[in-house]
Amino acid sequence: MTILFLFLALFLLMFIGVPVAISLGLAGSVTIILLSPDSVRSLAIKMFETSEHYTLLAIPFFLLAGSFMTTGGVARRLIDFANATVGHIRGGLAIGAVLACMLFAALSGSRPATVAAVGSIAIAGMVRSGYPQAFAAGIVTNAGTLGILIPPSVVMVVYAAATETSVGTLFMAGVVPGTLLGLVLMVAIYIIAVKKNLPALPRASFRQWLSAARKAVWGLLLMVIILGGIYSGMFTPTEAAAVAAVYSAFIALFVYKDMRITEAPKVILESAKLTIMLMFIIANAMLFAHVLTTEQIPQQITAIVLEAGLQPWMFLLVVNIVLLIAGAFMEPSAIILILAPILFPIAVQLGIDPIHLGIIMVVNMEIGLITPPVGLNLFVTSAVTGMSLADVIKAAMPWLMILLGFLVLITYVPSISMGLPNLLGM
Numbered sequence: 346m347t348i349l350f351l352f353l354a355l356f357l358l359m360f361i362g363v364p365v366a367i368s369l370g371l372a373g374s375v376t377i378i379l380l381s382p383d384s385v386r387s388l389a390i391k392m393f394e395t396s397e398h399y400t401l402l403a404i405p406f407f408l409l410a411g412s413f414m415t416t417g418g419v420a421r422r423l424i425d426f427a428n429a430t431v432g433h434i435r436g437g438l439a440i441g442a443v444l445a446c447m448l449f450a451a452l453s454g455s456r457p458a459t460v461a462a463v464g465s466i467a468i469a470g471m472v473r474s475g476y477p478q479a480f481a482a483g484i485v486t487n488a489g490t491l492g493i494l495i496p497p498s499v500v501m502v503v504y505a506a507a508t509e510t511s512v513g514t515l516f517m518a519g520v521v522p523g524t525l526l527g528l529v530l531m532v533a534i535y536i537i538a539v540k541k542n543l544p545a546l547p548r549a550s551f552r553q554w555l556s557a558a559r560k561a562v563w564g565l566l567l568m569v570i571i572l573g574g575i576y577s578g579m580f581t582p583t584e585a586a587a588v589a590a591v592y593s594a595f596i597a598l599f600v601y602k603d604m605r606i607t608e609a610p611k612v613i614l615e616s617a618k619l620t621i622m623l624m625f626i627i628a629n630a631m632l633f634a635h636v637l638t639t640e641q642i643p644q645q646i647t648a649i650v651l652e653a654g655l656q657p658w659m660f661l662l663v664v665n666i667v668l669l670i671a672g673a674f675m676e677p678s679a680i681i682l683i684l685a686p687i688l689f690p691i692a693v694q695l696g697i698d699p700i701h702l703g704i705i706m707v708v709n710m711e712i713g714l715i716t717p718p719v720g721l722n723l724f725v726t727s728a729v730t731g732m733s734l735a736d737v738i739k740a741a742m743p744w745l746m747i748l749l750g751f752l753v754l755i756t757y758v759p760s761i762s763m764g765l766p767n768l769l770g771m
Contacts, residue, residue: 406586436538460489672713
């Protein structure tokens with residue numbers, strides 16, 4: 346009865362147009378007030394606990410680092426470096442855009458920042474060189490989803506907070522899948538470019554490549570600082586996020602000098618707005634998850650699944666279907682916080698590694714970012730290019746098939762995700 350009321354209240358509120366974050370909080374609150382023996386005071390306690398969750402402190406710092414990287418001209422230098430590396434290949438500008446998205450994702454951990462920063466430069470460059478605008482927009486829209494799969498990733502931080510798994514292990518588990526997906530997109534681009542005879546840049550000389558690498562090195566060093574610092578034990582993922590924010594500000598203000606000090610408050614303010622919006626969603630989603638936990642709903646669902654004799658492959662198929670549907674309508678962090686507490690204990694009972702489950706959920710969230718009607722990357726690309734939302738959706742759909750195929754591979758070949766963490770004994 347409780348679970349039925351809880352989800353009916355959630356869907357009813359969303360159906361009448363109440364924002365998702367408020368719907369989550371209201372559904373949880375009303376359920377506790379009307380049906381739960383739990384005290385109403387637990388709502389305030391849970392909201393307070395969310396604000397002091399140590400793992401979640403990484404989110405505002407990663408968002409701030411992404412804001413400085415986006416504003417400070419790092420994206421332009423990464424695109425130049427990517428073009429100098431692969432631009433001479435047929436379709437090289439498009440392949441370079443994917444490589445730039447991969448590099449920028451490893452710096453910012455933010456999917457809209459990746460699309461906005463890389464797309465605003467790369468799409469215009471491809472169009473000037475003779476690429477169809479729809480082709481360019483579709484590539485960047487899809488490649489921009491790598492921002493939540495290649496570490497550091499805000500969505501991975503949220504999953505770690507919801508399931509109390511290791512952020513560092515999740516980050517390491519995302520390296521091979523993120524790199525593999527980027528390579529798959531590059532191969533697909535090359536095949537299409539050869540068939541359509543898309544242009545290629547002149548091969549960069551070694552001196553030109555070295556010059557591009559030298560200009561991009563300060564941005565690329567951030568990957569070494571974040572991941573090297575975490576896995577060397579020098580600092581925690583949360584501390585790494587804080588170091589990344591300070592480093593990004595220093596690079597933008599004093600090394601590249603693309604920003605004036607007087608512009609820094611504006612960047613901080615924009616980052617703060619995004620942080621408040623995301624943390625408000627997380628707080629309400631954790632309140633919703635709190636109701637699930639206190640009513641022992643995950644345990645009840647786990648018992649039902651085990652009694653039904655569901656095999657692990659069947660369970661993962663159901664998980665993917667549910668997440669793909671949810672991803673079309675809700676923000677990734679909210680989905681993770683609602684469904685991870687339900688799916689996590691079932692996966693453990695079925696012998697599925699929690700880290701593997703986390704990567705599967707993240708890849709599903711990637712697909713949700715380009716799935717209408719609420720795919721965030723679609724709206725960002727539309728704003729960057731001036732294309733209508735319908736045209737962006739049409740441009741992104743062929744590439745979506747690649748992501749769906751990749752999801753099947755990640756789901757049923759766990760060694761892709763778990764190989765590197767297992768090799769390092771994590």
